[in-house]
Amino acid sequence: MTTTILVSGGAFAPYDVVVGRGLLKAAGAEVAALKPTRAFIVSDETVAAIHGETVRASLAAAGLATGMVTVPAGEASKSFEQLEAVLDRLLVEGLDRKSMVVALGGGVVGDLAGLAAALFMRGIDFVQVPTTLLAQVDSSVGGKTAIDTPRGKNLIGAFHQPRRVLADIEALATLPVRQVRSGWAEVLKHGLICDAAFFDWLGGEGAAGASGDPDALERAVIRSVEIKAQIVGEDEKEAGRRALLNLGHTFGHALEAELAFGDTLTHGEAVALGCAMAFRYSAQQSLCSAAEAERAEAGIRAAGLPTRLSDVDHNFAADALIARMAGDKKAEGGRLTLILARAIGDVFTDKNVDAGAVRAFLIGEGAA
Numbered sequence: 273m274t275t276t277i278l279v280s281g282g283a284f285a286p287y288d289v290v291v292g293r294g295l296l297k298a299a300g301a302e303v304a305a306l307k308p309t310r311a312f313i314v315s316d317e318t319v320a321a322i323h324g325e326t327v328r329a330s331l332a333a334a335g336l337a338t339g340m341v342t343v344p345a346g347e348a349s350k351s352f353e354q355l356e357a358v359l360d361r362l363l364v365e366g367l368d369r370k371s372m373v374v375a376l377g378g379g380v381v382g383d384l385a386g387l388a389a390a391l392f393m394r395g396i397d398f399v400q401v402p403t404t405l406l407a408q409v410d411s412s413v414g415g416k417t418a419i420d421t422p423r424g425k426n427l428i429g430a431f432h433q434p435r436r437v438l439a440d441i442e443a444l445a446t447l448p449v450r451q452v453r454s455g456w457a458e459v460l461k462h463g464l465i466c467d468a469a470f471f472d473w474l475g476g477e478g479a480a481g482a483s484g485d486p487d488a489l490e491r492a493v494i495r496s497v498e499i500k501a502q503i504v505g506e507d508e509k510e511a512g513r514r515a516l517l518n519l520g521h522t523f524g525h526a527l528e529a530e531l532a533f534g535d536t537l538t539h540g541e542a543v544a545l546g547c548a549m550a551f552r553y554s555a556q557q558s559l560c561s562a563a564e565a566e567r568a569e570a571g572i573r574a575a576g577l578p579t580r581l582s583d584v585d586h587n588f589a590a591d592a593l594i595a596r597m598a599g600d601k602k603a604e605g606g607r608l609t610l611i612l613a614r615a616i617g618d619v620f621t622d623k624n625v626d627a628g629a630v631r632a633f634l635i636g637e638g639a640a
């Protein structure tokens with residue numbers, strides 16, 4: 273059985289997110305239904321070794337000429353170097369404007385392949401086949417594509433919506449537990465943003481998902497995609513409400529950049545820590561109660577995710593973090609923007625955050 277969630281409402285062509293089991297094997301028929309001249313897989317080396325042949329064979333069986341380019345696994349592949357390598361390969365392979373890029377992998381592959389598709393011949397279609405929990409619940413939906421630079425996270429990119437998303441729950445069976453938890457952070461984030469009952473479920477009946485239970489994972493993916501689809505449909509290009517999906521990211525992206533996008537923190541771990549910090553900062557500013565911030569932190573921690581700077585093996589400097597946060601895409605005219613909380617399930621955008629107050633907060637959190 274599959275569940276289909278429609279993403280629609282903006283200026284973009286509506287598309288389906290299909291969630292279910294056995295979808296990697298069905299990818300050929302799903303892609304062929306979109307009638308491309310050919311399909312070309314972009315993946316990373318780890319995912320290609322595990323799932324590449326299943327998808328390639330499915331595309332071929334559906335009568336599509338196909339091929340594959342891989343990049344090294346990991347965040348470092350969201351780079352100009354790998355973007356250029358992927359684009360060059362698409363040119364060498366002779367893709368045309370009606371060719372389809374198939375992004376097979378986690379958020380790194382989805383963001384990179386999506387940006388390559390947005391740029392190739394000024395934009396060709398792509399399909400997302402997310403193989404991490406994080407990519408299924410978040411990055412494959414909504415059309416944000418990007419690479420990083422040493423100056424910051426996702427600073428070079430484009431909005432380019434996929435034509436379809438195929439989220440195969442079975443693909444998650446091979447995912448290391450650290451990566452399952454990492455995706456769980458973005459699931460928890462969705463509850464924290466706008467669905468307190470969902471947040472409670474994630475810490476109760478649904479908690480088995482954080483250790484890989486497929487039924488709990490499927491429910492978590494479906495609810496997350498519903499939440500994200502609704503927000504993206506209202507505000508594709510983040511003129512307003514979509515910024516709420518950035519809860520925890522202003523802190524989180526600053527931490528990732530300070531760690532040079534290495535392995536110390538995954539994106540999901542950085543978001544988990546960033547969400548806990550956003551709630552604690554909100555409590556410190558008397559925007560939400562201390563009890564609510566503690567409840568948010570407890571829910572994140574229960575999933576085995578970091579919530580404190582002391583959980584990370586690095587000495588962060590408050591001024592360096594503030595400088596990173598000032599370079600965030602939400603910042604306008606040099607003023608910090610943060611997504612803050614009134615309660616679990618009730619967050620808002622503050623575009624006029626006092627950098628001095630954040631600095632004092634960061635020092636209280638243990639930054640130098």
Ligand SMILES: NC(=O)c1ccc[n+]([C@@H]2O[C@H](COP(=O)([O-])OP(=O)(O)OC[C@H]3O[C@@H](n4cnc5c(N)ncnc54)[C@H](O)[C@@H]3O)[C@@H](O)[C@H]2O)c1
Pocket residue numbers: 316317318319322345346347350377378379380381383403404405406407410411412413414415416417426443444445446447448451454455458538539540
């Ligand atoms: N575009 C968006 O809206 C959006 C949203 C959230 C996150 N992101 C981006 O997503 C990226 C993080 O994505 P991620 O957490 O998926 O990381 P990732 O793509 O690096 O994948 C994590 C690891 O899991 C491996 N892997 C993937 N699927 C596997 C499978 N089925 N079995 C075994 N191993 C598998 C990968 O090879 C990699 O080593 C970050 O760059 C983040 O900025 C983008």
Ligand SMILES: O=C(O)C(=O)C[C@@H](O)[C@H](O)[C@H](O)COP(=O)(O)O
Pocket residue numbers: 410414416418425426458510514515517518521601
């Ligand atoms: O889709 C969105 O909008 C999000 O903010 C989702 C985030 O989880 C994701 O990490 C996104 O890539 C961050 O966007 P950015 O604009 O801060 O780079």
Ligand SMILES: [Zn+2]
Pocket residue numbers: 410458521539543
């Ligand atoms: Zn994120």
